[in-house]
Amino acid sequence: MSKVSAHETNDDAIEFSEEELVALHWWLLRKVSLLSDPRTPLDEKFELVRWVFTDPVRDTQPFSFVNCMKVVSGSPLSQLPFIGAIDAQEVRDWISSQLYRWFMTALQDYPEWARQAVLTKPDWISDNLFKNPQWMNEQIKLHEVDLFASLNAEDGESHSNGHGGRGARQTGRKGGCHA
Incomplete structure (x- = not known):
């Protein structure tokens, strides 16, 4: 099985098998599901949106959204059954059509x-x-x-004169409410 090296520091190299690299691409793609989870923090949601909708020039870069889809959908080592080429724009369009609802659900308590x-x-x-x-x-x-x-x-x-009405805090009087 072929190995790919990644450098942690100048001296140390970590080797990944092809299967591990495919698994990493799948792990990244699964993160997109966090967009639909209302508990996902806003900063993570925006980071995922930036990753999915990045500049098309970056689509061919390692670990881009589009590249992850290509690797996972086309590799025999994928955890998914072979599904062949996927139209990244169709997937982006579907995600885009869901974003308003996902964000509004997450923001309902704001x-x-x-x-x-x-x-x-x-x-x-x-x-x-x-x-x-x-x-x-x-x-x-x-x-x-x-x-x-x-x-x-x-x-x-x-x-503002310090005299409270119904529900106002009473202070300094016998039997009054103290917070």
Whole structure:
């Protein structure tokens, strides 16, 4: 069986069998299924979208989405039955047709402004998440409304003078609520 070398450092080489390389291509392709999982973090979803929809110039590169499909669909060593050539554009079109639903399912617990940002500025969101995977969480924390301000708004009263209405926190009085 033929072996392919990959260099970990300048001195050490790791050899992969052809079967191991086909298995690695299959492992990468299976990652695409994470797009449909609402629990997959947004940064991973955007990374997968970048990989699947990369510049066509890169399609012939090792471990590109298209190259992984060619290897897995055409190798007798594949874990899949032989299926022959697959039209990468058809697969991309199908994935593209599902992305809105997959992202909306994943974003259902996000604030409305965050969902709209992902829909209207996906490249900007993706770029920020690429730089910092916690960026969206940080933005949500920055935009959270103070709990007591939202309670006061529900009362329809201005409580800036320190006097609370229904549901407001009482302090300094015997029998009052203390948080």
